[in-house]
Amino acid sequence: xxxxxxxxxxxxxxxxxxxxxxxxxxxxxxxxxxxxxxxxxxxxxxxxxxxxxxxxxxxxxxxxxxxxxxxxxxxxxxxxxxxxxxxxxxxxxxxxxxxxxxxxxxxxxxxxxxxxxxxxxxxxxxxxxxxxxxxxxxxxxxxxxxxxxxxxxxxxxxxxxxxxxxxxxxxxxxxxxxxxxxxxxxxxxxxxxxxxxxxxxxxxxxxxxxxxxxxxxxxxxxxxxxxxxxxxxxxxxxxxxxxxxxxxxxxxxxxxxx
Amino acid sequence: xxxxxxxxxxxxxxxxxxxxxxxxxxxxxxxxxxxxxxxxxxxxxxxxxxxxxxxxxxxxxxxxxxxxxxxxxxxxxxxxxxxxxxxxxxxxxxxxxxxxxxxxxxxxxxxxxxxxxxxxxxxxxxxxxxxxxxxxxxxxxxxxxxxxxxxxxxxxxxxxxxxxxxxxxxxxxxxxxxxxxxxxxxxxxxxxxxxxxxxxxxxxxxxxxxxxxxxxxxxxxxxxxxxxxxxxxxxxxxxxxxxxxxxxxxxxxxxxxxxxxxxxxxxxxxxxxxxxxxxxxxxxxxxxxxxxx
Amino acid sequence: xxxxxxxxxxxxxxxxxxxxxxxxxxxxxxxxxxxxxxxxxxxxxxxxxxxxxxxxxxxxxxxxxxxxxxxxxxxxxxxxxxxxxxxxxxxxxxxxxxxxxxxxxxxxxxxxxxxxxxxxxxxxxxxxxxxxxxxxxxxxxxxxxxxxxxxxxxxxxxxxxxxxxxxxxxxxxxxxxxxxxxxxxxxxxxxxxxxxxxxxxxxxxxxxxxxxxxxxxxxxxxxxxxxxxxxxxxxxxxxxxxxxxxxxxxxxxxxxxxxxxxxxxxxxxxxxxxxxxxxxxxxxxxxxxxxxxxxxxxxxxxxxxxxxxxxxxxxxxxxxxxxxxx
Numbered sequence: 001x002x003x004x005x006x007x008x009x010x011x012x013x014x015x016x017x018x019x020x021x022x023x024x025x026x027x028x029x030x031x032x033x034x035x036x037x038x039x040x041x042x043x044x045x046x047x048x049x050x051x052x053x054x055x056x057x058x059x060x061x062x063x064x065x066x067x068x069x070x071x072x073x074x075x076x077x078x079x080x081x082x083x084x085x086x087x088x089x090x091x092x093x094x095x096x097x098x099x100x101x102x103x104x105x106x107x108x109x110x111x112x113x114x115x116x117x118x119x120x121x122x123x124x125x126x127x128x129x130x131x132x133x134x135x136x137x138x139x140x141x142x143x144x145x146x147x148x149x150x151x152x153x154x155x156x157x158x159x160x161x162x163x164x165x166x167x168x169x170x171x172x173x174x175x176x177x178x179x180x181x182x183x184x185x186x187x188x189x190x191x192x193x194x195x196x197x198x199x200x201x202x203x204x205x206x207x208x209x210x211x212x213x214x215x216x217x218x219x220x221x222x223x224x225x226x227x228x229x230x231x232x233x234x235x236x237x238x239x240x241x242x243x244x245x246x247x248x249x250x251x252x253x254x255x256x257x258x
Numbered sequence: 259x260x261x262x263x264x265x266x267x268x269x270x271x272x273x274x275x276x277x278x279x280x281x282x283x284x285x286x287x288x289x290x291x292x293x294x295x296x297x298x299x300x301x302x303x304x305x306x307x308x309x310x311x312x313x314x315x316x317x318x319x320x321x322x323x324x325x326x327x328x329x330x331x332x333x334x335x336x337x338x339x340x341x342x343x344x345x346x347x348x349x350x351x352x353x354x355x356x357x358x359x360x361x362x363x364x365x366x367x368x369x370x371x372x373x374x375x376x377x378x379x380x381x382x383x384x385x386x387x388x389x390x391x392x393x394x395x396x397x398x399x400x401x402x403x404x405x406x407x408x409x410x411x412x413x414x415x416x417x418x419x420x421x422x423x424x425x426x427x428x429x430x431x432x433x434x435x436x437x438x439x440x441x442x443x444x445x446x447x448x449x450x451x452x453x454x455x456x457x458x459x460x461x462x463x464x465x466x467x468x469x470x471x472x473x474x475x476x477x478x479x480x481x482x483x484x485x486x487x488x489x490x491x492x493x494x495x496x497x498x499x500x501x502x503x504x505x506x507x508x509x510x511x512x513x514x515x516x517x518x519x520x521x522x523x524x525x526x527x528x529x530x531x532x533x534x535x536x537x538x539x540x541x542x543x544x545x546x547x548x549x550x551x
Numbered sequence: 552x553x554x555x556x557x558x559x560x561x562x563x564x565x566x567x568x569x570x571x572x573x574x575x576x577x578x579x580x581x582x583x584x585x586x587x588x589x590x591x592x593x594x595x596x597x598x599x600x601x602x603x604x605x606x607x608x609x610x611x612x613x614x615x616x617x618x619x620x621x622x623x624x625x626x627x628x629x630x631x632x633x634x635x636x637x638x639x640x641x642x643x644x645x646x647x648x649x650x651x652x653x654x655x656x657x658x659x660x661x662x663x664x665x666x667x668x669x670x671x672x673x674x675x676x677x678x679x680x681x682x683x684x685x686x687x688x689x690x691x692x693x694x695x696x697x698x699x700x701x702x703x704x705x706x707x708x709x710x711x712x713x714x715x716x717x718x719x720x721x722x723x724x725x726x727x728x729x730x731x732x733x734x735x736x737x738x739x740x741x742x743x744x745x746x747x748x749x750x751x752x753x754x755x756x757x758x759x760x761x762x763x764x765x766x767x768x769x770x771x772x773x774x775x776x777x778x779x780x781x782x783x784x785x786x787x788x789x790x791x792x793x794x795x796x797x798x799x800x801x802x803x804x805x806x807x808x809x810x811x812x813x814x815x816x817x818x819x820x821x822x823x824x825x826x827x828x829x830x831x832x833x834x835x836x837x838x839x840x841x842x843x844x845x846x847x848x849x850x851x852x853x854x855x856x857x858x859x860x861x862x863x864x865x866x867x868x869x870x871x872x873x874x875x876x877x
Contacts (some may be wrong), residue, residue: 052440076440077439077444080439093434093437094430094433094437104423287672295803343854344857349857350858353810355810356849357854359806359807360849360850361846363845364842364843364847367840367841367842367843367846371843483679483683483799486679487679524683525684528679528680528683529680529684531676535665535673536668539670540673
């Protein structure tokens, strides 16, 4: 299978001197769910923004290819029109517009007949949005806002859906609902690139995962491999580690294998 | 009492001019967060262009439409050739304001050079001296025309912004630029369009103002400042606010000029604005400042 | 960036020996200028010195405290006419200048009050209204503006056997120098830090104990004091005042000077003052086209250097300091 998105050793800098991504490479295959995990400041959000073209003149070095075409340093509008949809951390809603208007904007540039079906699909996925369609987006609750952004993203018929921490600030139950919707979306045939802090949830739906630290990919593997990796278990899943020392304290910090 | 109504009527007519100017400023501020200091000069340039075209024996309406297009072109050129490169180099907000000041200076110089600095009278299809009586109140044809065109423009703008897809895109872009970009909306084009539309509205105001004042390179300075004040009064972010602000400013100015002192007309107008702002710091219809701490 | 190791070093105005050398050279050059340069250049430089004072005041307000004011022409007029009236009463110039500053400062305090509630463009329009009001009052009141023909002020009579222009040059130079030193001291004191804190986040500043009311009003008062003194100096220099010298364009000129020079930097203010005076002077042979050239220069400078002339200077210095590397 050829890679849908192929990133080759990109470097992204902030203010011309702070490296956020240093020589990062990854590949994403079609119709799978990929997740990128990592602590705060690892550069996960930067990675998504770089792909979406939201950072001016970045990446500084390296190439990004989407379906064989280079997309690095394109304007965000152009990237978006190719079918890459980025859902930012702050959800990127138009807060003063109504839910329906937000969804309409999701169809920007589409004139095909499928719009109606897509609306059906998302209303079936998130029935609450139909009830709230006349309401201003800022009056929605956090969970509903997340659903709205995902629905809006789906209306663009994305080839690649990039989500930045969809579970941020959501109650566990709501987060689970969001993730259920995500797995439905993925089953419908959309490639998903998911950035998360909540490793457990992300790995549950992901097929393949990357662990990122300080701007580099340090570990990659299928979701299962990652879940079984000792370091990942300790650092991201919170398993083990506590019973290492018989006296209840640890003499040394466990050395990571990366 | 008759005097009172007379002042209100003439205030509404100047008020609609202010409203047109304020609408342009509010459009620009909403979309790009820039106080547009060259607005008055773009307007003057457009009006002078119309004047030149009329001098070439062109008919009124095509000349006016061409003038509005001319103004819009200046604004859009400025957006693409100056603001976009400046934003790429991360110009500060204040820096961008100064860029518009620079444009204003350039236009001022060019207008003085090509148009001459002597005041000229501006021919107009609606007459200033032909008057209608409504009870005891006297209205000139020009005032009716001005008020009418103001209303029409507001209606047009309302329909454009609220009812069309383009308007939806404009609202989305002004609210959340990065999100609009990721939606694939051509934001550059939308922003340039806002600038152009603003300039066209300004030129329209200038065309209706020119017959009452004499045409010289600085004739828009005062209406521009008033339009600014009107936009602030209504709340810079709000288009209906700009219209209401303009009308209130026009009427209160006319009343102050009539009943208190004509010399301090401007001062009273600003005094009213200061008082309103002290009660409602975000302007009449502006969104309240919500501060996240 | 400079590394500061001790509080004593923090208080020092000049930290690097090299900086000391070039500042010394710069001051020396300015001191020697009237002996070598033609008269009209001396004259232009005197005006730059006068503007330096006002631009620094405006920069304290815009650059350091982050409050936008378009009413600076009003303070300028108040300062100038106060000075004029005082000098007509036969009061000597030091007290006259002080009075000009204080009068403007007092009005600055009054204009500062709306700043407690208003922000950004809203504050700008209130101050703009103040500027317009002051202008109209002076235009309409002959008592205040000294009559139809404008107000004639006794110019300085030269001492020490210097020519009038040279004497004026040194006089304004010393006053500009004095105000520059005062600005440096303000920004490196508690007051300056409070201003900067208010600019960056006024709520956070209030939470950590900066008295918001006091310092916002203070910044307005200090800034308008500077501007008032500029007005007084201007009157003393030209020997004649009329309300038309203080229109909206004057406020814009000061504003342009601050932004072009560079926000929040004293050196920038000096460069900005020089810019707004020199550019029209240098291109004065273009006659009608002067505003065009001036506007184009502003566009070019700001497109290519968004942080103003000071930003460019700063980058150059950084480049030479690290020279072989980078």
